[in-house]
Amino acid sequence: MSLDAPGGGTGSGFHGFDTPQIRTMASNMKTISPQSRTMHGELARLLMEVQGLMDGKPAVVSPSLQPLVGQVLPAFYHGLPGSLHQELDDTSASLGRRCDQLDTVQGLGLVGISVDPALDFSDEAPPDRTKIDNALEYFDDHIDDSGGFLWANSAQGAGEVYDDFAKLTPTELDAVMSQMSDDQLRKLNSQLGEGSSWWGGGDADGGVQQKWENMLLSECGPETLTRLQAQLTNLPWEPDPKTDSVKDARYEPVDLPLFAPDGSAPDVTADISMGRVGDCWFMASLAAVTEQDPDFPREHIRQNPNGTYTVTLYDKSGKPVEVTVDNKMPRNDDGLVYAEPSSNVLWPLIYEKALAQYKGGYGNIEGGFGDQSMDILTGQDAERHNPKDVSLADIDDRLSKGEAVTIGSNSKADKNDTRMVSDHEYTVRSVNMNSHPPTVEVMNPWGADGSKDHLVTLTEDQYRKLCDEVSFTPEVV
Structure with a gap:
């Protein structure tokens, strides 16, 4: 069987999975789906019919089957089992693609082209050997390019190679990076260390370094990344974990699900719990945005096949910027030092680490206002006002429209009210215009275990x- 043919490989079809059996299962799914x-x-x-015989009692108590009662038009099926038609078709097609991938990866291994096992399925x-070979050749031809001028960007070659490699699938990219010699990686590392800046404090969409790191982190397998991180030392693979108050942080993995395994929506009162970095301005806004749109985190965090996470943030012009991070979080001997997984989900920690990566380190995310983080989170041009100019009725109106709202306490707040923290950002959760007088409920992003009142x-x-x-977003989030 040709290597370039679908399912190319040894012909045995067995390499950890019995792909002929999987293909048979996929075909059966396709057959029975109608x-x-x-x-x-x-x-x-x-x-x-049963409903008519039950004297008003329900015909079924199963939540997945109750919607069937009353569905009499075949063209408007909702829920199970009718929805299985599309689901079985989609699963069957996905299994076929995965088998093609698996067989072709095995074929590449037979000719000495390795792919990280994490990407096998x-x-x-399926990866194209010609594209892999051409990419390696392109690297050798262009990595030393400069502009021909003394003032030209000395990282031009790395930029050209990035543009070429960005056209590869993740498996093809992993194969190319695995094939690179130490000398080739040294050349790439040298280019990445010259004439190229990082995100510039989050004020721009980044340079060559950022593009390379994001691509490699989001697509290469863990084994390949281990080698690349050791060789490409001019890439800041992790944000600097140190701040003025934390000097001894180190990175260790936090093995938790990104969101609740039962599929329930994020609960910011349980999920948000900031630690020893002054990013209340960001965490309060993250909670405010999620309160208004519980699907927002899922829509802005992508879990990659290699186990990393790509978060969509926004620059000052409102342009989306993708930032890829892993599940390693700063900790010391006492435990995690920044955001904590108070409800055993990872998404707030991933968001915070992405911001730290975007800003160049955890120390660079200390201090700010709600409108600034809303800009970064949503891409909207958020607003900040004096509370004297914004009534609770105004806030209630904005919340009812779906806008996110935060408030910032002043420097004497804790002296005038022991429940409060001074110079601190709070999430606005609700306004009660029917109470006398009207009230507003705010949430402290320190979390329920904080030393001050949570709500x-x-x-x-x-x-x-x-x-x-x-502060508030000018539009629905």
């Missing part, structure tokens, strides 16, 4: 006395 529609209609009619087009209810007079800024 039957789910017939089953759906028959079950709906049966439940309707990826759902993508605080303020009257309008207290809100204006204790706070010196209120």
